[in-house]
Amino acid sequence: MSVTAVAARRGRRGIRExxxxxxxxxxxxxxxxxxxxLVLVWTGLLALPISSAxxxxxxxxxxxxxxxxxxxxxxxxxxxxxxxxxxxGEVVIYIGxxxxxxxxxxxxxTLGLIISRHLGLRARxxxxxxxxxxxxxxxxxxxxxxxxxxxxGGLLLTIAISVVAIELIASAIFFPLLLAHGFTLGESxxxxxxxxxxxxxxxxxxxxxxxxxxxxxxYVFLTTLALTVMLGAIGFPVIYALARxxxxxxxxxxxxxxxxxxxxxxxxxxxxxxxIVLWSLEHDNTKTFxxxxxxxxxxxxxxxxxxxxxxxxxxxxxxxLHNSSLLVTDMLMFIGGGSASTGGGIKVTTLAVLFxxxxxxxxxxESMEAFHRRIPGDVLRVAVSVVLWGATIVAVATVxxxxxxxxxxxxxxxxxxxxFATCGLSTGLTMGAPTPAVxxxxxxxxxxRIGSITLAAALAQSQQRRLYAHPEERPIVG
Amino acid sequence: MSVTAVAARRGRRGIRExxxxxxxxxxxxxxxxxxxxLVLVWTGLLALPISSAxxxxxxxxxxxxxxxxxxxxxxxxxxxxxxxxxxxGEVVIYIGxxxxxxxxxxxxxTLGLIISRHLGLRARxxxxxxxxxxxxxxxxxxxxxxxxxxxxGGLLLTIAISVVAIELIASAIFFPLLLAHGFTLGESxxxxxxxxxxxxxxxxxxxxxxxxxxxxxxYVFLTTLALTVMLGAIGFPVIYALARxxxxxxxxxxxxxxxxxxxxxxxxxxxxxxxIVLWSLEHDNTKTFxxxxxxxxxxxxxxxxxxxxxxxxxxxxxxxLHNSSLLVTDMLMFIGGGSASTGGGIKVTTLAVLFxxxxxxxxxxESMEAFHRRIPGDVLRVAVSVVLWGATIVAVATVxxxxxxxxxxxxxxxxxxxxFATCGLSTGLTMGAPTPAVxxxxxxxxxxRIGSITLAAALAQSQQRRLYAHPEERPIVG
Ligand SMILES: [K+]
Ligand SMILES: [K+]
Numbered sequence: 001m002s003v004t005a006v007a008a009r010r011g012r013r014g015i016r017e018x019x020x021x022x023x024x025x026x027x028x029x030x031x032x033x034x035x036x037x038l039v040l041v042w043t044g045l046l047a048l049p050i051s052s053a054x055x056x057x058x059x060x061x062x063x064x065x066x067x068x069x070x071x072x073x074x075x076x077x078x079x080x081x082x083x084x085x086x087x088x089g090e091v092v093i094y095i096g097x098x099x100x101x102x103x104x105x106x107x108x109x110t111l112g113l114i115i116s117r118h119l120g121l122r123a124r125x126x127x128x129x130x131x132x133x134x135x136x137x138x139x140x141x142x143x144x145x146x147x148x149x150x151x152x153g154g155l156l157l158t159i160a161i162s163v164v165a166i167e168l169i170a171s172a173i174f175f176p177l178l179l180a181h182g183f184t185l186g187e188s189x190x191x192x193x194x195x196x197x198x199x200x201x202x203x204x205x206x207x208x209x210x211x212x213x214x215x216x217x218x219y220v221f222l223t224t225l226a227l228t229v230m231l232g233a234i235g236f237p238v239i240y241a242l243a244r245x246x247x248x249x250x251x252x253x254x255x256x257x258x259x260x261x262x263x264x265x266x267x268x269x270x271x272x273x274x275x276i277v278l279w280s281l282e283h284d285n286t287k288t289f290x291x292x293x294x295x296x297x298x299x300x301x302x303x304x305x306x307x308x309x310x311x312x313x314x315x316x317x318x319x320x321l322h323n324s325s326l327l328v329t330d331m332l333m334f335i336g337g338g339s340a341s342t343g344g345g346i347k348v349t350t351l352a353v354l355f356x357x358x359x360x361x362x363x364x365x366e367s368m369e370a371f372h373r374r375i376p377g378d379v380l381r382v383a384v385s386v387v388l389w390g391a392t393i394v395a396v397a398t399v400x401x402x403x404x405x406x407x408x409x410x411x412x413x414x415x416x417x418x419x420f421a422t423c424g425l426s427t428g429l430t431m432g433a434p435t436p437a438v439x440x441x442x443x444x445x446x447x448x449r450i451g452s453i454t455l456a457a458a459l460a461q462s463q464q465r466r467l468y469a470h471p472e473e474r475p476i477v478g
Numbered sequence: 479m480s481v482t483a484v485a486a487r488r489g490r491r492g493i494r495e496x497x498x499x500x501x502x503x504x505x506x507x508x509x510x511x512x513x514x515x516l517v518l519v520w521t522g523l524l525a526l527p528i529s530s531a532x533x534x535x536x537x538x539x540x541x542x543x544x545x546x547x548x549x550x551x552x553x554x555x556x557x558x559x560x561x562x563x564x565x566x567g568e569v570v571i572y573i574g575x576x577x578x579x580x581x582x583x584x585x586x587x588t589l590g591l592i593i594s595r596h597l598g599l600r601a602r603x604x605x606x607x608x609x610x611x612x613x614x615x616x617x618x619x620x621x622x623x624x625x626x627x628x629x630x631g632g633l634l635l636t637i638a639i640s641v642v643a644i645e646l647i648a649s650a651i652f653f654p655l656l657l658a659h660g661f662t663l664g665e666s667x668x669x670x671x672x673x674x675x676x677x678x679x680x681x682x683x684x685x686x687x688x689x690x691x692x693x694x695x696x697y698v699f700l701t702t703l704a705l706t707v708m709l710g711a712i713g714f715p716v717i718y719a720l721a722r723x724x725x726x727x728x729x730x731x732x733x734x735x736x737x738x739x740x741x742x743x744x745x746x747x748x749x750x751x752x753x754i755v756l757w758s759l760e761h762d763n764t765k766t767f768x769x770x771x772x773x774x775x776x777x778x779x780x781x782x783x784x785x786x787x788x789x790x791x792x793x794x795x796x797x798x799l800h801n802s803s804l805l806v807t808d809m810l811m812f813i814g815g816g817s818a819s820t821g822g823g824i825k826v827t828t829l830a831v832l833f834x835x836x837x838x839x840x841x842x843x844e845s846m847e848a849f850h851r852r853i854p855g856d857v858l859r860v861a862v863s864v865v866l867w868g869a870t871i872v873a874v875a876t877v878x879x880x881x882x883x884x885x886x887x888x889x890x891x892x893x894x895x896x897x898f899a900t901c902g903l904s905t906g907l908t909m910g911a912p913t914p915a916v917x918x919x920x921x922x923x924x925x926x927r928i929g930s931i932t933l934a935a936a937l938a939q940s941q942q943r944r945l946y947a948h949p950e951e952r953p954i955v956g
Binding site: 277281322323324326327328331354355357358360361362377378380381382384385388389395398399400402403406407408409410412413 | 755759800801802804805806809832833835836838839840855856858859860862863866867873876877878880881884885886887888890891
């Protein structure tokens with residue numbers, strides 16, 4: 001090996017090591033920079049004349065908004081997504097959604113790992129548990145070291161393989177259904193791949209201008225779509241546990257952690273309650289469900305309940321919903337999906353922990369409990385921080401949007417929460433928003449996506465010991 | 479003493495003791511029953527023909543709504559309060575407001591005492607502290623016994639004396655101001671007493687049909703009104719500490735507890751931020767502040783900020799506010815006043831505790847800290863329970879009101895939060911609401927008032943020890 005080659009290799013190793021050090025020193029800042037960089041590159045690509053159907057440069061605000069919507073798998077749009085972009089633009093969007101989806105899953109899983117490892121060390125707690133995907137690659141996790149980029153690489157590979165496998169299965173189901181709807185072989189293949197990516201990454205864009213309307217009564221199509229969306233929204237820890245349970249059913253008890261149980265129960269409970277409430281409120285609305293039969297109406301109620309968490313596909317114009325249903329959808333969107341998922345919102349476990357804290361308080365027991373496990377008290381502090389952060393973003397963005405547009409709270413709150421929780425359903429406010437409002441919604445999407453996955457990690461990173469303690473005193477609350 | 483007299487005395491003592499036992503066994507149920515009984519009696523009185531100006535029986539829904547609005551010192555109305563009632567009806571309302579105000583202060587203080595005493599015993603914590611009003615009557619509080627009715631009597635006396643004293647001072651300031659506005663001696667005396675009661679109890683009814691409009695530019699009148707409202711809304715522990723500091727300034731350090739400091743800082747901070755934000759949003763609204771000069775506009779912004787917390791007086795029709803300002807007012811109302819106050823909402827210390835939890839998490843310190851004191855972790859659980867309870871009431875009531883009235887979220891959320899937080903400001907929705915919506919708002923007022931003061935006590939009461947513990951496990955949140 002020549003001297004130059006050794007030097008070059010040293011240089012590469014040096015860069016790689018400092019990159020690795022930087023990533024492990026402040027993983028939340030690393031995640032922020034990765035997403036900001038993706039957004040900048042995609043803004044540049046989408047602004048190119050080659051990306052637009054008219055072959056003219058796209059307005060900066062629209063390019064930025066679309067880039068954030070794509071990379072954060074939100075699905076809101078300020079331009080007509082089916083007519084504005086060229087074939088090249090559509091490929092850029094497709095790749096952006098896949099990278100965004102895999103990126104979110106990888107970063108959120110890694111940061112979740114760092115939190116549980118860090119806190120596990122600090123407070124002598126059981127670490128991420130048996131659902132920790134790293135264990136399959138690296139054996140038992142050593143709690144005394146930082147997460148290294150090599151480990152993240154292994155996790156990234158596991159996630160990428162899972163995403164490809166799930167999307168292939170979904171495509172294989174969509175393909176014959178699309179053929180049956182009269183699409184050509186080429187169209188069916190393209191749309192099957194497109195729909196499966198848009199569903200599993202929870203983005204919610206549709207390939208054709210009339211959206212889901214051709215499939216509004218195809219229960220097999222809609223159910224496949226909803227299940228793919230729900231698999232993406234429930235989160236990678238649950239998918240991973242599910243896959244392992246299917247492979248080794250005898251070890252079910254050891255595999256299914258508290259996090260998985262809590263996520264599945266909270267997710268399904270909210271899905272069912274959401275469906276029932278939405279149908280009850282809408283069954284007499286002549287613009288939505290009253291046109292349909294009872295069975296069809298109930299199906300559409302549950303479909304909307306699933307899409308609020310944060311799939312974003314719609315079989316009808318959601319601005320036709322009653323204001324009461326818009327508010328219920330707001331709540332479902334704000335709660336969102338599971339942790340380390342392509343779904344958004346504050347996450348179902350965050351709400352579950354708040355609820356368990358209230359239950360523990362009401363029962364008068366010392367600690368939060370679920371499924372015969374105690375939940376450490378500091379988890380509540382992280383949950384409170386996440387909700388406070390989410391509520392603050394939504395409140396500030398909504399007040400700002402109202403001040404700019406003078407639209408109704410019904411519409412402003414809906415589109416802001418849809419942006420925050422990366423849901424993508426819209427009352428139409430986003431499409432017609434003036435440029436300042438477009439920037440506010442773009443920031444809301446970005447911080448809604450990045451905030452929730454980095455905040456908890458940033459909080460956990462900053463743990464420090466105090467050598468002194470103040471005397472204790474108790475304020476009255478409530 | 480005859481045998482009969484001894485038996486009668488024993489009977490009375492027996493009743494008194496079992497009453498006392500009942501009250502101390504479940505103080506939150508006791509508070510609930512006291513308020514429900516007051517509501518029933520006042521509904522009966524207000525439904526009487528003698529109470530209405532037309533001398534006809536008032537509709538049950540309106541009588542019930544007014545009774546709850548009066549006893550819970552909310553200030554919302556479904557009938558024109560200045561023309562509907564007779565002189566007798568107005569006296570019933572005045573007495574109801576005073577009893578409601580003093581009752582809320584007494585119950586909330588007592589329950590606060592029970593909580594701190596109970597938890598103090600359980601977790602070896604410093605009890606209510608030096609601002610504990612009971613100490614001045616009974617010496618140091620023994621933590622090993624339940625709160626007895628005798629103690630509550632002492633507290634009730636202290637509170638009643640304070641209320642009378644404060645209202646007398648306020649009346650003495652209002653009286654010459656009313657005379658200067660051209661009211662007769664009799665009108666001025668009556669209205670001075672009326673305004674001071676409506677201000678200190680945070681009810682917000684006005685004696686004349688044009689409300690505060692004659693005083694809309696009388697800064698002395700409005701400032702007196704706002705200060706009286708704020709004194710009521712900041713809470714009895716703060717008033718008590720303030721009174722003791724004025725008497726013995728040298729002992730200031732010992733008297734001013736963490737609760738008092740936290741309440742005053744959070745209350746004033748929200749007041750200032752609210753005033754600035756409301757003025758910024760409204761300064762260009764030709765229906766509200768744009769008509770006024772800059773100085774006048776800023777004054778009105780701060781006045782509205784004070785009244786949102788939960789005074790409920792308004793110098794203009796709040797439905798003319800921009801939707802953005804309505805939402806900001808919603809937030810101020812939801813937070814409300816201090817604990818053990820005539821104000822409503824989740825209380826400023828509840829928000830402060832959530833905020834301190836997030837700060838502690840961000841700084842990575844083990845426990846919440848403020849003013850060189852640590853706050854025990856279980857206070858956070860009570861705060862989370864109070865917020866969850868409040869958010870649930872507001873969400874369910876708003877969805878129901880929207881489903882009944884099909885009004886906008888801007889108006890429905892405003893009137894529901896106003897009812898929940900016993901604020902009394904209204905967009906007009908309440909006045910024109912159909913009967914089912916009137917009942918929903920009435921329930922919201924009742925549970926908003928009773929819930930927040932009894933929930934914390936009910937939670938604290940139910941503390942129990944577990945002889946076994948589950949293994950600990952940590953779900954991912956956010
Ligand atoms: K989405
Ligand atoms: K009030």
